[in-house]
Amino acid sequence: MSDAEIYANPDPVTAIAMLVEAGLPTGDLGATDWSHFLASGPRKAPEGLVGLELLGKVALLRSLIVGEQARGRGLGAALVRAAEAHAANEGVQTLFLLTETAERFFAVRGYQPVARETVPADIVGTREFSELCPENAVVMCKQLGAAA
Numbered sequence: 693m694s695d696a697e698i699y700a701n702p703d704p705v706t707a708i709a710m711l712v713e714a715g716l717p718t719g720d721l722g723a724t725d726w727s728h729f730l731a732s733g734p735r736k737a738p739e740g741l742v743g744l745e746l747l748g749k750v751a752l753l754r755s756l757i758v759g760e761q762a763r764g765r766g767l768g769a770a771l772v773r774a775a776e777a778h779a780a781n782e783g784v785q786t787l788f789l790l791t792e793t794a795e796r797f798f799a800v801r802g803y804q805p806v807a808r809e810t811v812p813a814d815i816v817g818t819r820e821f822s823e824l825c826p827e828n829a830v831v832m833c834k835q836l837g838a839a840a
Contacts, residue, residue, distance in 0.1 A: 698774040702731035707741055707755075714757045720819035728782075729755070730774050732767055742771040744779055744787075747814040751779045753789040754820055772801055780836045787836060788815045790829040803832035 704726050711718045728746055733739030739762035745752040753775055758768045779787055788811060791798060795805070808816075808831055815821055 698730050698732045698770060699735075700728075700730055700778070701726050702729055702738055702741060703735055706736055706738065707731065710738065710741055710757055710759075711755055716755055716757060717820055717824035719824055728778065730771060730778065732771065733759075733762070740767045740771050742775045744775055744784075745818055745820070746779065746782055746784060747818075749783065749785045750812050750814055751782075751784040751787050752815055752818055752820060753779075753787045756794070768797065769801065772798075776834070776836060785836055786812075786833055788812075788831065788833045790821060790825040790831055792826065792829050795830045795832065798832050798834075801834070803834045806831050806833050 704721075704724070707726070707729060708718050708721060711721075724743075729741065729743040731738040731741045738759075740758040741755060742753065742757075743755040745754060753772070756768060756771060758771070776787065787803075788806075789798060789803065808827075811821070811831055
């Protein structure tokens, strides 16, 4: 899977439909800046999607989804790499995420579990962290460097 096949600004209606179908949170996406969401595949039928909520030097990596037919080809990893690069270009130093099902996937990519009490206030203040994701979701983070 080539990172060049990934583009910013996916169609919001299509992106939200993908997230709803996957059971991922969408309640906070009303006024979202879709330029911080990345997708792969046709614009009206993307195969994968990932989003970022940028908060200065920290950001929330969210909404990673790969369609069933596109799984097993490295698209999820490519989307995460593209999101990390986008975040780094925006001045983000640390990425956080919440997951109920993909802890191993993210651990392989350098994300470490962290205690909720150590998460910066900007991340805690997001609706995804404070309202939409269950408290038993694993919180993970990754420091971004020159290689991100």
